[in-house]
Amino acid sequence: MLSVPPSTVPLFLLPLLPLLGFALLMVFPRAFPGRSGGWVATGLVGLAFVVAVNRYLGQTGTPGHETLWTWLPNMALNANLSVGFYLDQLSALMALIITGIGFLIHVYSISYMGHDARFTRFFAFLNFFVSMMLILVLADSYPLMFVGWEGVGMASYLLIGFWFSGRGSESPDQKVREAGEREGVSNSNAARKAFIMNRIGDLGFMLGMFLLYKLYGTLNIAELAERAEGVRVATAAVELACLFLLVGAIGKSGQLPLTTWLPDAMAGPTPVSALIHAATMVTAGVYLITRSHFLYELAPNASLWVAWVGGLTALYGALSALNQHDIKKILAFSTVSQLGYMFLAVGVGAYSAGVFHLLTHAFFKALLFLAAGAVIHALHDEQDVRRMGGLHRFMPLTHLVSIAGVLAISGIPIWSGFFSKDAILAAAFETQPLLYLIGLIVALLTAFYMGRWYFLVWRGEYRGAQATGVAHPHEADTLTLIPLGILAAGATLIGFLNIPTFLGGGHAFDTYLGRAIPQEAHEIAASTEWTLTIFAVLAGVGGLAWAYASHRRRHLDHGPLGRVSSNALYLDHLYDGLVGAPSKAIAGALDTVDRGTDGLVGGIASNAAAPGGLFTLWQSGFVRAYAVSMLLGTAAIIGYWALKMIGSGT
Known part of the structure; x- marks a missing residue:
């Protein structure tokens, strides 16, 4: 039976409100002319944020648990599944991120997508995305979490391929029309790639669930946590279950080796990129492992796999971002790398540090993507940074907020990334020194490629007048700048929620989250922490200085390393050679056989169909x-x- 504290509102309203928006906009699209559909969708997500704030403020020492109804009560396995929502400090924080950042992205999208022919449908898909992500993080069982898991996968497919017909495909100009059709094919392929690669991860998630039920007889997360403490099972079986869950997390969060779909997901509209990378979907893998911390504590080898997958992915993403030319792909590979940081953190047991970086990343990555979208819009859909430059003169406000995003992701004091990244590096230094070294190198590379992004887009001379046909790019409108300003403030200030002890703070965020997940011990000497912080700051400042020097020398490419980087370390080429080419060869051979036997098979088919013709x-x-x-x-x-x-x- 549903039981709600008198001072709060029901949890089910969180996913229900945006789901209602999806239903209304899809079933009655003509009832919302002009931009009204966008405002309805935005308002419902805003209401969900109000509910999230209400439940956050109404938290007590006991997690909230609301069961709506029994799900599959007559199951032969007697799994006692129910549709219920669970709210503790972790899920409350995730709900605030999803609805808060999601609301700002919705507001931004009203302007950005204002002239799109399928404006209302776009907002329906955005609402569906937010609703499914809320189900994922609030679910009280793994099967219900999997419903949200699949829902965000479907939403990403619909939104990545939203421009499946290509912009300009209906233009009377033949060249524009052909370019639009090519873009449409590319967008559709990117959506299919994301969908297929995520199915690999989903298989791992399902196998993990099946094995956990076999081991503990339940898939309710709270019950599973209790039984994991009291029921003795083979350690190898728990390790295997955790590795299966890791495969699911790798697919959803774009980690190695299932990472190549994430940069291609830039085919969707820019607000979609911001929503996927900052507030939904790709953070689901980090959430899954953090929510399953009680299992990973019993599986040290699986945890080590999580850490190394994260560390290597962070390095891969950073190296791939060094010499990209697409303004959004630089940020996409950056997301791959920053998610690697989060995996590294939760893999070494620093769950709070990983989740805190998830929070800070949500602000500065949404900010950077939406700023990039403003630039793309001002330059009439141009995305090549080599055709930009000097935009600070034309777009001063967007330039100002972009600086906040660059400094935050580069880990420069006092911006938010400084606090969260340093916490991860300190945890890695304490447990896995080699991973700490990798993380420090990634910090240097991150500052470099983001400095390069900044200098190529904003400084120097404007290089795009002839290439883009835009002589005087315009500043973004008010509806775009308001979300950018709020995100810039968050990217600057949110780090102060977790000031470490050696800097005079008390790890307030760690204390809050420690009520739901284990709080890592801070046993590093203050002098050591100061040394680690100095190294991290030097990495960030050094990377920005390296980018500035390269910009001054007009050294936009970097020789062999640049070619390897621009091709994302040839990982896609490797997959094409190992999987794509053999699959095409087999399909071609089968097609040849099919065509060769067409006469024989056709005759048999005709004879078999003859009696059917009488009927x-x-x-x-x-x-x-x-x-x-x-x-x-x-x-x-x-x-x-x-x-x-x-x-x-x-």
């Missing part, structure tokens, strides 16, 4: 013909029985 004469679609057939059939049966009775003499 098609009766299947005319006319009810009167069927009535006559029934009448004749009934008469024939009565006649048969009459003749049989006469013949028997009865």
Whole structure:
């Protein structure tokens, strides 16, 4: 039975409100002319944020648990599944991020997508995305979490391929139309790639669930946590279950080796990129491992795999971002790298540090993507940073907020990334020194590629007048700048929620989150922490200085390393060679065989279909013909029985 504290509102309203927006906009699109559909969708997400704030403020020492109804009560396995929502400090924080950042992205989208022919449908998909992500983080069981997990996968497919027909494909100009059609094919391929690669991860998630049920007899997360403490099972089995869950997390969060879909996801509209990278979907893998911390504590080898997958992915993403030319792809590979940081953190047991970086990353990455979208819009859809430059003169406010985003992701004091990244590096230094070294190198590379992004876009001379046809780019409108300003403030100030002890703070965020997940011990000496902080700051400042020097020398590419980086370390080429080419060869061979035997197979098919052709004469679609057939059939049966009775003499 649903039980809600009197001072709060029901939890089910969180996913229900945006889901209601999705239903209204999809079923009654004509009822929302102009931009009204966008405002309805935005308002419902805003209401969900109000609910999230209400439940956050109403938290007590006991987590909130609301069961709506029993799900599959007659299951043969007697799994006792229910549709219920669970709110503790972790899920409350995730709900605030999803609805808060999601609301700002919705507001931004009203302006950005204002002239799109499918404006209302776009907002319906955005609402669906937010709703499914809320189900994922509030679910009280793994199966219900999987419902949200699949929902965000479907939403990402719909939004990445939103421009499946390509912009300009209906233009009367043949060149523009052909370019639009090519773009449409590319967008559709990117959506399919994301969908397929995520199915690999989903298989891992399902296998993990099956094994956990076999081991503990339940998939309710709270019950599972209790039984994991009290029921002794083979350590190897728990390790395997955690590795299966890791495969699911790798797919959803774009980690190695299932990472190549995430940069291609930039095919969708820029607000979609911000929503996927900052507030939804890709953070789901980090959430899954953090929510399953009680299992990973029993599986040290699986945890080590999590840490190393994160560390290597962070390095891969940073190296791939060094020499990209697409303004959004630089940020996309950056997300791959920053998610690697989060995996590294939770893998070494620093769950609070990983989640705190998830929070700070939500602000500065949403800010950077939306600033990039403002630039793209001002330059009439141009995305090549080599055709930009000097935009600070034309877009001063967008330039100002972009600085906040760059400084935050580069880990420069006092911006938010400084606090969260340093916490991860300190945890890695304490447990895995080699991973600490990798993380420090990634910090240097991050500052460099983001400095390069900044200098190529904002400083120097404007290089795009001839290439883009835009002589004087315009500043973003008010509806765009308001979300950017709020995100910039968050990217600057949110780090102060977790000031470490050696800087005079008390790890307030760690203390808050420690009520739901284990709080890592801070046993590093203050002098050591000061040393680690100095190294991290030097990495950030050094990377920005390196980018500035390269910009001054007009050294936009970097030789062999630049070619490797621009091709994302050739990982896609490797997959094409190992998987794509053999699959195409097998398909071609089967097609040849099929065509060669077409005559034989066709003849057999014709003979087999001949009797069916007689029956098609009766299947005319006319009810009167069927009535006559029934009448004749009934008469024939009565006649048969009459003749049989006469013949028997009865």
